[in-house]
Amino acid sequence: MPKRVSAPDYCVISRTMDVLGEQWTMLIVRDAFFGVRNFDDFQKSLGIARNVLSDRLGKLVEEGILTRRVSEADRRRVEYRLTDKGRDLFPLIITLAQWGQRWMVGGEEALPFFIAERITGEPLAPVEVRSHDGRPLTSRDTIVVPGPGITDEIRAAVPALRRAG
Numbered sequence: 834m835p836k837r838v839s840a841p842d843y844c845v846i847s848r849t850m851d852v853l854g855e856q857w858t859m860l861i862v863r864d865a866f867f868g869v870r871n872f873d874d875f876q877k878s879l880g881i882a883r884n885v886l887s888d889r890l891g892k893l894v895e896e897g898i899l900t901r902r903v904s905e906a907d908r909r910r911v912e913y914r915l916t917d918k919g920r921d922l923f924p925l926i927i928t929l930a931q932w933g934q935r936w937m938v939g940g941e942e943a944l945p946f947f948i949a950e951r952i953t954g955e956p957l958a959p960v961e962v963r964s965h966d967g968r969p970l971t972s973r974d975t976i977v978v979p980g981p982g983i984t985d986e987i988r989a990a991v992p993a994l995r996r997a998g
Contacts, residue, residue, distance in 0.1 A: 843987045852896050853922075857881055857889050862919065863926055865899060870912040898922070928960045 853859055857879065864878050876886050890913055893899040898919040904910040915922075927948065934944060941947070947956050962970045977993035988994045 843990070852892075852898075853925075855889070857885060858893065859926075859929070861886070861889055861893060862898065862915075862922055865913065865915050865919065866923065866926055870914065871904065871910055872913075875913070893919070924960055927957060931957075931959055 853862070860879055860881075861875060864875055869875050869878055872886065872890070875881070875890070876883060879886070881889075890899065890901075894901050894913070896918075897916055899913045900916050902912055902914065904912045930948060934941065934947070938944060941956075949956055962975075964970055964974075977991070979988065979994055983994070
C-alpha cells in the first residue's frame with residue numbers, strides 16, 4: 834500500500850496558504866505595499882490586537898517576507914520592510930484588489946480609492962495570466978502536468994495528474 838501524501842506536502846497552493854492564508858497576514862502585506870513600516874502604524878491602520886499583530890509580523894519575518902530593522906529616522910524604532918520575496922507578492926495583492934473591486938464592492942464607481950500607476954495616475958490594467966508567448970489565458974486554456982518533482986505517491990493523490998499520464 835503506497836504511503837498517503839497530504840496536500841501540504843506537494844501542493845504549492847496549500848503550502849502558500851499555510852504562510853499567507855490568514856486574513857491579518859495579507860492585510861499586513863497590503864499595508865507594507867502602501868508604505869506602512871512600524872508596529873504602531875500597522876496596529877492603527879488595521880485595528881488588530883497588538884499580540885496578534887506581533888505574532889503575524891514575527892511569522893512574516895521568519896518566512897522572509899518582511900525584514901525587521903532599526904529605523905534610520907529614529908533609532909529607537911523598528912521598521913518592517915518587504916523583502917524581494919515579499920515584493921513578489923505584488924501581483925497577488927493587485928489580483929485580490931481587482932477581484933474584490935469586481936465582485937465585492939460593485940465596480941469602480943463604489944471604490945473609496947484605487948491603486949494607480951505612479952507616473953500617469955491611471956488605474957492598473959487587469960492582471961492576466963499569459964502564455965509563454967504573451968497570449969492571455971483563462972482556466973479553460975490550462976492543464977495540470979507532472980513536474981520534475983513528481984512521485985508515484987503524488988500522482989496517485991492528485992486526480993488531475995492521473996489523467997495527465
